[in-house]
Every structure is written in structure tokens, then in C-alpha cells.
Amino acid sequence: MDIQLTINDISLKVPEGMSILDAAKTVNIDIPTLCYLKLNEMHYNNNIASCRVCVVEVEGRRNLASSCSTPVASGMIVKTDSLRAIQARRAMVELLLSDHPKSCLTCAKNQDCDLQSLASELGVRHISYEGEESTFEIDKSSFSIVRDPNKCIRCRRCETMCNEVQTVGVYSAVGRGFNTVVKTAFDLPLHETSCTFCGQCIAVCPTGALTELDQVDKVWKALNDPNQFVVVQTAPAVRVALGEEFGLEPGTIVTGKMVGALRRLGFDRVFDTDFAADLTIMEEATELVHRIQHGGRLPLLTSCCPAWVKFFEHQFPDLLDIPSTCKSPHEMLGVLIKSYYAKSLGIDPKTITVVSVMPCVAKKYEAARPELAQGAETADVDIVITTRELARMIREASIHFDHLKDKEFDHPLGESTGAAIIFGATGGVLEAALRTAYEVLTGETLEKVEFEALRGMDGIKEAVIPIAGRDYRIAVIHGLGNARTVLEKIRAGEINYDVIEIMACPGGCIGGGGQPYHHGNMDILAARAAAIYREDRAKPLRKSHENLAIISLYKDYLGEPYGKKAHQLLHTSYTPRKKI
Amino acid sequence: MCDTASPNKFVQKLDDYIDSLTYKKENLIGVLHYAQEIYGYLPDNVQWHIAQKLDIPSATVYGVVTFYSFFTMIPRGEHVVNVCTGTACFVRGAEKLKGELENQLKIKAGETTTDNLFTLETLRCVGACGLAPVMIVDGKVHGRMNEAQHINEVLAKYRPEI
Secondary structure: OEEEEEEOOEEEEEEOOOEHHHHHHHOOOOOOOOOOEEEHHHOEEEOOOOOOOOEEEEOOOOOOEEOOOOEOOOOOEEEOOOHHHHHHHHHHHHHHHHOOOOOHHHOOOOOOOHHHHHHHHOOOOOOOOOOOOOOOOOEOOOOOEEEOHHHOOOOOHHHHHHHHHOOOOOEEEEOOHHHOEEEEHHHOOHHHOOOOOOOHHHHHOOOOOEEEOOOHHHHHHHHOOOOOEEEEEEOOOOOOOHHHHHOOOOOOOOHHHHHHHHHHHOOOEEEEHHHHHHHHHHHHHHHHHHHHHOOOOOOEEOOOOHHHHHHHHHHOHHHOOOEOOEOOHHHHHHHHHHHHHHHHHOOOHHHEEEEEEEOOOHHHHHHOOOOOEOOOOOEOOOEEEEHHHHHHHHHHOOOOHHHOOOOOOOOOOOOOOHHHHHHHOOOHHHHHHHHHHHHHHHOOOOOOOOOHHHOOOOOEEEEEEEEOOEEEEEEEEEOHHHHHHHHHHHHOOOOOOOEEEEEOOOOOHHHOOOOOOOOOOOHHHHHHHHHHHHHHHHOOOOOHHHOHHHHHHHHHHHOOOOOHHHHHHHEOOOOOOOOO | OOOOOOOHHHHHHHHHHHHHOOOOHHHHHHHHHHHHHHHOOOOHHHHHHHHHHHOOOHHHHHHHHHHOOOOOOOOOOOEEEEEEOOHHHHHOOHHHHHHHHHHHHOOOOOOEOOOOOEEEEEEOOOOOHHHOOOEEEOOEEEOOOOOHHHHHHHHHHHOOOO
16 A cells, blocks of 8 residues: 655655655655665665664654654655754764764775765764763774774664674674673674674674774785795686776776786786686586585585685584585685695795785685695685775775776686686576586587576575486575575475585675675675676686686696595685584 | 583573473573573573573673673672662662661672672662662562661671571
């Protein structure tokens, strides 16, 4: 049933149950918001009305109504731009600022902060309120995420993301009144909780309360160390998002400029994580065939995503035998740079620094995992920076990004196929695996390489793909909450699959916690995904097993896929962890 | 904290209580009440145990415990002395009673004596306004507590005999 109401003298009809905020949007009336965030594609809705910024005047109502949480009613007369509403909004922001550090200039979120832009939009020129300011300890315990509760505005977006979408449940509002703040259980440092470091809390945090652990200085130091041979690699999802940091349209592919920028920054070699994505396909597909032939446990779960890996270690420690033992692609490339490539150059792996540029903050934690190293001194990957941090370095070096000439990745660990680039979007790993599995198992050429059923933003996608007389039951999942739903059914023996791809972040790596901030605009994720598939189509080779550099890697160095040497270098093991 | 096992002493009792509930997650506050009754307070590992048993995040449990002033994470004494500071008691000298108790026990409200015998707290109205001012020791109401001597006599009943 439609409801008839008036907003700013405009008469409109909207469906029952709609909020005033959404109703206003239908007639192009914007109401400022701060804590409110709705991401339909992720089934994420934070409308707890804690910030009171979206208040509007409703005729006949004594107090102002928060438009994000107040449903429309028949005959309602709403004023969004009355003096009272505007003054109340400004007062709310001033109150928030009165208990907020005024260190905007040096804040990691400077110019990317919702509170800052709101204060500017509302014309806050001074803060009328003075009083006590919170003093909480900053948590830098983890390798991935920095928590500064002093900058927390109690909007609880992170809590909604962590508890409801990801079902990890690390955060809760703790205490009451002025002392309320979003914290972990028992004030534990993040490193000691079940946090997966997916970084989605960072992606939705409106202020600088949650940011990545900045490693930019470490990279500069390595680049300026004459004794270090510094090699960089970039993940597939970085090249379709980095341009946004320099004002380019979302979905602009900047692969060539990105490589050019990395060369200008002084990296000795610029390699592509896509090479290792092709390698992952070779290893994982062989592992699947091996499990099927030897009666191993199914389903095989992909293991490219470090947040997902940490999630199952905490939440499903009884199922540790089902994920693939493959290291994630950047770890594979790291170990190959320090073994295969170091050998070919004749240099000591200890003098090589491997830097990964990732759309992800969990990769920072992953790189520090002790088992992902060859001995105590040689980690597979030394430093991980996010897409955002790379952009920061490019700006720090005063490089004119849009004037850069397109450059190519270095040979041989920069060679890749279209199957590798699609790792960046949800469904990509399995689509890439199917392209190879089909040809290997049937001996025929796969004419149509696109598997449309595996693409798109549905949280759980299923398909049955017949190959060489066997039906492969596959599922593609993104978002950890969706993963939990399926894993619980697997644990209970209710459903069976042969292989499942799981990515922690909604949309896959293109929506990673280290990507340029989307500020709630989901069209940006769609544009990035489209760019990923465009880049795939433009590649001359689109199947991992056709990658010539991969073929010679196996021939010259590794031997058989899933063989002894491959096991030693490219595979890993998992640790059961406690649920906090 | 979570590496230490839950205190076994009462864990069976707590588990039995949780098992007896039809709605478990929904009854978090009730479970916390019960746990505080048997443990005297809610240490981290008890909260963690409840979180596992109810299949909810520990952070959620911690959030609830820190929200309600009734719940405490600090061990309490063997006997809990409460002073009513509700309106009737307030008018009839609750502040004086509280001061006298602080004086005799040598602690402030919210604290526990060094011998762990008494914890002093305040609460609001137990419905015994006719007896104001009242103090409540381990749930038993003692009324018309105006005299220092009288207060001392009540406390003495809870002290071990020498």
C-alpha cells in the first residue's frame, strides 16, 4: 500500500515502511547522514540513529525525527530544511566534534572522512561545546588494523559489518553513557581476538577510528637501501581501483600506468600476482583431481583469501582438512621470487625484499604468519601495502599519475592470462579453474570460456557443471556470513559440493578492505567488476595452463603440479584457533 | 585470559541452568544474573564460557556486562552489604548510613574489604520504605539503621566468631 506524504512542500507517494530518508531521495531531496549506511548488495543496513544528524521536522511532532529510522506515515508533513532542523544537525556535529581529536591534518583519513566532510557541508566554523574528551588507548597490536577509539563516533557501522554481515562478532558497544565506545571482548588487543582482518570495518568506518597499519615508510626504507633488491607484485583487483585515488572514473583500468608508477618509485622488478594466480589454478585443480581420484574429503575450499582462512581456523577448527593447502597467490609468488627467480639471477634471497600491493589488509597479517616463510629469516613476502597506501606513495613522490606512460610487467613472473585477472572478482577463481579443468580432463578446447552463472553479486551462487562425464557441483560464496551458512550445512552433512570458492569481502577482492573507500556507493564495486572482466577479454591467453611462463616454471624448476617441490614451496597448513 | 579453563567449581551448575532454558541466546541477561549469583562476579573466563555455550560473540556478552551497573567484573566479598538510596531512605538518612558503613568497614561504596568479607554497594528502593533507612545484607533487609551501634551489631553477625 502506498503512503501519501509531503516533504518540503512536495507531495509524494511511497510504499509503506519506507524511511523518511529514502522517501526524500525519491524526489531528489538529500538529507545529510553520518551513522546511517545501507548497502543493499551486502544486506547491510546500519540505521541505529545514534548520530542524530539526519533529523527532520515532522508537523505535529514535538521533537525532531531521525529520518533514517522513522517510517513514513499517511499525511505526514516533513520539513528537511527548516531552520530548526539545520541548527539541530549542526549542533549534533558540533557535539560529536567536541569529543573528537582535532588532528585532521595528520589523520590517516584526512579528506576521506565522512565526519570531516559533513562538518564542512554543514558550515561548522566553530565548536560551541567544550568539555571532557575521551582518552582511550590506541590498539596497534595487529599486523593489519589500527583502532583509535578516540576517533570513534559510536555509529556502530563496524559492529553491524562484523557481527551481521561477516558474523565474526569482534566488536560491541562497551560501557554506557559518555564512556560508551566500540571495543573488543574484554578489551583484548585485536590480535588476540577472532578477528579475520578482512578490513570491512575499515571500509565502512566514517572516521579515522579504524585504519590499516601503514607500511609505507617500510617500503621507502627498502627502496632506499642499496643492499636490497626490491621486488613488487600487484594483485588483480588493484589495477581496476587505483585510478579512483587519482580522480579517474571507477572501473578505469590502469594496469600500464600502475606499472609505470612502480618503476618510477624505484622497484627493481615489477611482477604480477596474476602469474601466481595462474599457478594457483594449476596447483588447486590438480589437488581437486587428486582428492577425487584418491577418495579425499570433499568439498575442496579455495584458500586464496587470508581472512577466510583465519575465519575457518577460528570458527570451523574441526574442518581444517577440507580447505585447499595452496598458499595464496602472492605468497606463492613471494616464495618463487626468493627461490626460483633468485637462483636465476644468482642473488642471495636474504637480500631480496618482496613487497605486495594488495586490495586487502588481511594480507598484511598473512605475510607475518610464521609458516609462510623459508626459515626464520626469509619470509615469503616481506611487506604488504594496500591499494590506498600505494596511491599515497605515488602522491608522496609527486608523480603525475594520469601523465604516466603505460609500461609492461617484467618477465617471467609478470606473465599472466585472463584467467588470473578474474581472481579479483567473486567467482573468478572457480571460473579460471573450470577453464583449465575442462581442457585438461576432456582434452578438448573450451570454446566459450565465460561461466556467467558464477558471476555477479549474489552471496551464494551454485552450479552443476558436467565435465568428461562427471557432474561437478560447485558453489561461489562471498561474505563470511554466507560462508558460515554453507559451512554449517556441510558440517551437518546436509549439502555436498565438490568445490567451493570463498572470499571474505563482499564482491571479492575488488571490494577488499584495502581498496579506495567506496563511501557506500555500490556502483563503484560493479564498475570494478566490469573492468576485471573487460581486462580478461582483452588478454590474448585466457586459460591458466596456456601461460608459457608457468609451463617453463614447471619444466625447469617445480616438476609436476602438486608434486614434491610444489608441495614444499607452494602449499601450507592450518592451525585450529579459539573462538573469542 | 581465555587460555585458562573456566572455573570448574560451578561450571556444571551454570551449564545445567543454561541447558534447562528453552530460549538460550535470548536469555543472556538471565544467564548472567544466574552466573553472578553463583560466582559472585563475572570474570572474563565465565563470560567467555557463557558466550560459547549460547553461541554468541564474547564481545556481545562483554557489552551487556559493562552496560548494566548490576553486573560486576570485580570479585565481591563473602557478604554483600547494600544501602538503599531510594527516596524514602534518602530522606531518612541513607547518606549518613552509607557514611557510617564506609567508616566501620573502612572502604568506599563499590569496594570490598581487604579480608574479602564485605562488599559495600548502593541500590535504589527495595520496597521497605516503612523501615527507612534500610541496609540489605545478602538479601536480608535490616531496617531503621540510624544508630552506629545498631549497624555494628548487624555487621558483627556476619563476622566469623573469634
